[in-house]
Amino acid sequence: MKAISVSKLKKTFNGVVAVDEISFDVEEGEIFGFLGPNGAGKTTTVRMLTCQLKATEGKASIFGYDINKDCNGIRRLIGILPQEASLNELLTAEQNILFYGILYDLPKKVIKRRSEELLSVMGLEHRKNDLVKNFSGGMKQRLSLVLAMLHEPKLLFLDEPTTGLDPQARRHIWEFIKEINRQGTTIFLTTHYMEEADTLCNRVAIIDNGKIITIGSPAELKSKMEKEKILEVEVDCDENTINALKRVSGVKQVSYANGLLKIIVEDRKGLLLDIVKNLSDKNIKSISTAEPTLEDVFISLTGKRLRD
Ligand SMILES: Nc1ncnc2c1ncn2[C@@H]1O[C@H](COP(=O)(O)OP(=O)(O)OP(=O)(O)O)[C@@H](O)[C@H]1O
Ligand SMILES: [Mg+2]
Known part of the structure; x- marks a missing residue:
C-alpha cells in the first residue's frame, strides 16, 4: 500500500490557486521531498494531506485513508512538524510533552517512556525542566x-525542518531523520534547501507556483541536465552584462549572487569565448565548471533561483 497517494489535488484561496492539480505517490519507507521556493504551495499541500485544510478539488489518501473522509484514521498514523513551532512557551519541555501525549490519548507510562527515549536522542534531557521560552531556535525545533x-507515527510530515538553523543543528536533525527512517518511519519533507533534498531524499518533487514541475531521485533529476554544462565565474558583474550574457546563443540561464555568476549553457564550440568576450572589461577572478545541483535543475526549468 502507498503511504501517500495524491491525484489532481488542488487548493484555491479566494480564487487564487495555491496548489494546482498535483499528483504523486509516496511509497512506504521512503524519504520523499517537496523542494520549492517561498509561496510554491508546500505548506498548503502538507496541511491538506494532514487534514488541517480542506482540498478544493482532487483526491488524496494516507495509507488508504481518504483525506476527505477518514481524518480520525489518518491522525493516528501521522506525525506533524509544522513550519511554525506550536509549542507552549510558558511550559517546560516535559510539560509540553505531557500535554501533547494527553491530547493523543497516550497512557502516562507510554508518554514517560517515549519522552525519555526521544529527549535523550535529541540531546534535551538535561533541559526538560526548563521553560520553552528560554530555548534556542534549534532546541525548539528538536x-x-x-x-x-511521541505517538510513534508510521508517516512523519516535516515542513521545513531545518530552516533558520545553523549547519551543526541542521546536521543533527538530518541524522535524526535518517535514523527514524531506518527504523521504518516514512518521511514527507518540504524544504527550500537543495542540499537537504539531495542528502536526505530518495525521491524529490520540485514544486513551483503550485505545480510539480519534475519528480525523481536526486540523481535522475541531475542526470537530465547531462547535455547542459554549468559555468561558475567569480567576477563583479552588473545588470547590463547579465542581460548581454543571456542573449549569447547557447546560454540557457544566467544568475548572479554573492560575486558568483552561474551560467547554464548548452555545449557548443566557441561558447566559452563568447562568454569571456562579454566579460572582457570585468575583473574575472576565476572560471570553473560545476557538477549540476538540484538548484541548477530548478533554475534550468524555471529560470529562477530557489531563494531570491
Ligand atoms: N490561509 C491562506 N489564505 C490565503 N492565501 C494563502 C493561505 N495560505 C497560503 N496562501 C497562499 O498560497 C500560496 C502557497 O503558500 P504556501 O504557504 O503553501 O507556500 P510554501 O511553499 O509553504 O512557502 P514557504 O516556503 O514560504 O513556506 C501563497 O501564495 C500563499 O500566499
Ligand atoms: Mg511553507
Missing part, C-alpha cells in the same frame, strides 16, 4: 520533533 514522534 522539541517539536519529540512531539511529532
Whole structure:
C-alpha cells in the first residue's frame, strides 16, 4: 500500500490557486521531498494531506485513508512538524510533552517512556525542566520533533525542518531523520534547501507556483541536465552584462549572487569565448565548471533561483 497517494489535488484561496492539480505517490519507507521556493504551495499541500485544510478539488489518501473522509484514521498514523513551532512557551519541555501525549490519548507510562527515549536522542534531557521560552531556535525545533514522534507515527510530515538553523543543528536533525527512517518511519519533507533534498531524499518533487514541475531521485533529476554544462565565474558583474550574457546563443540561464555568476549553457564550440568576450572589461577572478545541483535543475526549468 502507498503511504501517500495524491491525484489532481488542488487548493484555491479566494480564487487564487495555491496548489494546482498535483499528483504523486509516496511509497512506504521512503524519504520523499517537496523542494520549492517561498509561496510554491508546500505548506498548503502538507496541511491538506494532514487534514488541517480542506482540498478544493482532487483526491488524496494516507495509507488508504481518504483525506476527505477518514481524518480520525489518518491522525493516528501521522506525525506533524509544522513550519511554525506550536509549542507552549510558558511550559517546560516535559510539560509540553505531557500535554501533547494527553491530547493523543497516550497512557502516562507510554508518554514517560517515549519522552525519555526521544529527549535523550535529541540531546534535551538535561533541559526538560526548563521553560520553552528560554530555548534556542534549534532546541525548539528538536522539541517539536519529540512531539511529532511521541505517538510513534508510521508517516512523519516535516515542513521545513531545518530552516533558520545553523549547519551543526541542521546536521543533527538530518541524522535524526535518517535514523527514524531506518527504523521504518516514512518521511514527507518540504524544504527550500537543495542540499537537504539531495542528502536526505530518495525521491524529490520540485514544486513551483503550485505545480510539480519534475519528480525523481536526486540523481535522475541531475542526470537530465547531462547535455547542459554549468559555468561558475567569480567576477563583479552588473545588470547590463547579465542581460548581454543571456542573449549569447547557447546560454540557457544566467544568475548572479554573492560575486558568483552561474551560467547554464548548452555545449557548443566557441561558447566559452563568447562568454569571456562579454566579460572582457570585468575583473574575472576565476572560471570553473560545476557538477549540476538540484538548484541548477530548478533554475534550468524555471529560470529562477530557489531563494531570491
Ligand atoms: N490561509 C491562506 N489564505 C490565503 N492565501 C494563502 C493561505 N495560505 C497560503 N496562501 C497562499 O498560497 C500560496 C502557497 O503558500 P504556501 O504557504 O503553501 O507556500 P510554501 O511553499 O509553504 O512557502 P514557504 O516556503 O514560504 O513556506 C501563497 O501564495 C500563499 O500566499
Ligand atoms: Mg511553507
